Amino acid sequence: MFQQLLPIIKKEFRHIRRDKRVLAILTFVPAGLLILNGYALNYDVNHIKLGVYDQEKSERSREFVNSFLTSGYFDYAESLTSSAQATTMIDDAKIRAALVIPPDFSNKILSNEPVDVQILVDGMDANAATTIIGYAQVVTLEYSQKIVLNELAKMGRGNYIPIQYDARIWYNPELKSAKFLVPGLIGFILAITAIIATSLSIVKEKELNTMEQIDVSPIRPINLIIGKMVPYALISLVAATLVLVAGYFLFGVVIKGNYFYLFCATLLFIIAGLSIGLLVSTIADTQQVAFQLAALLSMLPTIILSGFMFPIRSMPWWLQILTNISPAKFYLVILRSIVLKGVGLSAFWDQIVYLMIFISVVLLISVRRFKKTIG
Amino acid sequence: MxxxxxxxxxxxxxxxxxxxxxxxxxxxxxxxxxxxxxxxxxxxxxxxxxxxxxxxxxxxxxxxxxxxxxxxxxxxxxxxxxxxxxxxxxxxxxxxxxxxxxxxxxxxxxxxxxxxxxxxxxxxxxxxxxxxxxxxxxxxxxxxxxxxxxxxxxxxxxxxxxxxxxxxxxxxxxxxxxxxxxxxxxxxxxxxxxxxxxxxxxxxxxxxxxxxxxxxxxxKELKSNYIKTPILEVQCANVIDAMSLIEKQPWALETSVFGTHLHVSVENEEAARGHIQQLSMQNGLDVTHVEKIIPSLEDVFIYLLDQEAKKN
CATH class of the missing domain: 3.40.50.300 (P-loop containing nucleotide triphosphate hydrolases)
Incomplete structure (x- = not known):
């Protein structure tokens, strides 16, 4: 049984070594993809260019503007001279928000009247606009609070604030989207390489007729399948390591949890990808078709259905059921648990079970089909 | 064993x-x-x-x-x-x-x-x-x-x-x-x-x-068992014209082109030689050589495939 396996694995490595492109695709493209996506896919909103239309230009109004700039989220971009100018500058994307301070700003505060300040926000990117409004609200509230506290102090009430609000964000305290995305990207990249590489390597044998010689030899289909999978699994593991190393150095993603669990989960996920690749190879007869089918099957579910970009919880129920066709869905939960939370097996064992069920089903179908197509 | x-x-x-x-x-x-x-x-x-x-x-x-x-x-x-x-x-x-x-x-x-x-x-x-x-x-x-x-x-x-x-x-x-x-x-x-x-x-x-x-x-068996009739190899200037003519003759059982020659299977060798000379003279076929040959495998297969085609 194993006397057949070794020569197949050896031969497969030789093919990979001879075809430098495949080797490059399998090892360096994943890390490259991470770098590209890691920087491009940035949900973080900071360095917001702020235009200021200060109609009062008093000490107090400048103090208010400064509280925006020292918050760390806003950068002073332009001093505006009219509301109309604010609109044009936002239209031209020279600023993303404009702060409009009325001429009676200090006077109203001194006379204990409410003041309306206006913040104009570029709403083209809805998520970013919501975030900007949130930041502006916090800055304004803090400034108002300061005024109220000063008044209270004058009345001898000291620094009393009824409820102290103290938010702590766990696992990703700086709320950096890279930390959330890197694990997702690992899943995405591994899915692509594993599915495409296996399906291509098998379909290539069909297309070049080398499968015929294999068919008439006493090689058992199961040995051929394992022999094809082992090299790509090993290379995918190397690719996964490279991506994690790149994630650490470029985006500061530290693996908090257990390396052994991470290794096992990753191996399981790679096997899931290889099984899908095997399934593709039983459907496609040419490398071109295999590539397109594999690319479609690896990318679409991983991007849309895995929770990589769109939260599964906010999908309609039927789409939530459909998400189970993406093994990345299970892997991402495990990966985020291990990498970001550093929690143990109890937090994600169910996902491991789902992943195993997924592998069994896909492998069963594809091995059957595979045996039918070859002898 | x-x-x-x-x-x-x-x-x-x-x-x-x-x-x-x-x-x-x-x-x-x-x-x-x-x-x-x-x-x-x-x-x-x-x-x-x-x-x-x-x-x-x-x-x-x-x-x-x-x-x-x-x-x-x-x-x-x-x-x-x-x-x-x-x-x-x-x-x-x-x-x-x-x-x-x-x-x-x-x-x-x-x-x-x-x-x-x-x-x-x-x-x-x-x-x-x-x-x-x-x-x-x-x-x-x-x-x-x-x-x-x-x-x-x-x-x-x-x-x-x-x-x-x-x-x-x-x-x-x-x-x-x-x-x-x-x-x-x-x-x-x-x-x-x-x-x-x-x-x-x-x-x-x-x-x-x-x-x-x-x-x-x-x-060897194939060559002797299936084709019982003699085969004449006919060398002439225009094989295609010659073939279309000879094909129609009742004494010619099978006719096929082999490069610059015609292979004609006939019932009687001597009679056929006479027929061919006659046709050549009448139609200007310019037959240069007629020879009885041992059938090749190709003759046998063409013959057999023709027989099959006729059956259907």
């Missing part, structure tokens, strides 16, 4: 309503070179695929090396060698890597592999080219390497599916010398070909048409 290596008994394969192989029966003896002839789509490849244990038969059975093709296809595979018409070794591996791979797959030990590798390199005349990438070798060399790999594990039976297609005549000749050597060692060779001059090298031949065997025997 019987001397029959391949026993085929009413072997039939249907694909849906289409019958690709229709109750084919034949025996092949040890050490024989057995030719399997027929047009493309006649059912040659389907038969070979069944005999190699790749396809199960719909009806009938066959035993190869004593193993039933339907019940023990794995045993069949272990004991045969197969070479396909389309090159099916790895072009991106070296000569030696291909040999090593197939040697290991068939479970050869280190010692045996080394010995068989030397032998394969010898017969394929590839000594010194072990490290060449297979894809860079010329066509004839590739075919010899393919044969070498197919018989690495010393199978008792070898199936060669159109082994010489796309190979130049000199290489083709050398290839047949190889096949003869194998046969001399006691290896049974079943070969398909559409080069009829190659069929002459075979000990036994069957001709298959539309899934059925229409003739069988040694080349």
């Amino acid at each position: 019987s001397d029959t290596v391949i026993e085929v008994d009413h072997l039939t394969k249907k694909f849906g309503k289409f019958t690709a192989v229709d109750h084919v029966s034949f025996d092949v003896k040890r050490g024989e070179i057995f030719g399997f002839l027929g047009a493309n789509g006649a059912g040659k490849s389907t038969t070979i695929r069944m005999l190699c244990g790749l396809l199960a038969s719909t009806e009938g059975t066959a035993r190869v090396g004593g193993f039933d093709i339907n019940k023990e296809p794995e045993k069949v595979k272990e004991n045969i060698g197969y070479m396909s018409q389309k090159f099916s070794l790895y072009e991106d591996l070296t000569v030696e890597e291909n040999i090593n791979f197939y040697g290991r797959v068939y479970g050869l030990s280190n010692h045996l592999l080394k010995e068989r590798k030397e032998w394969a390199l010898e017969i394929a005349n590839l000594r010194g080219r072990e490290r060449s990438i297979t894809g860079t070798l010329p066509g004839g060399w590739k075919q010899r390497l393919a044969l070498g790999c197919a018989v690495l594990h010393r199978p008792k039976t070898v199936f060669l599916d159109e082994p010489t297609s796309g190979v130049d005549p000199v290489m083709r000749r050398k290839f047949w010398e190889l096949i003869n050597d194998l046969s001399a060692e006691g290896v049974t060779v079943l070969v398909t070909t559409h080069f009829l001059e190659e069929a002459e090298y075979c000990n036994d031949i069957i001709l298959i048409n539309a899934g059925k065997i229409i003739a069988g025997g040694s080349p």
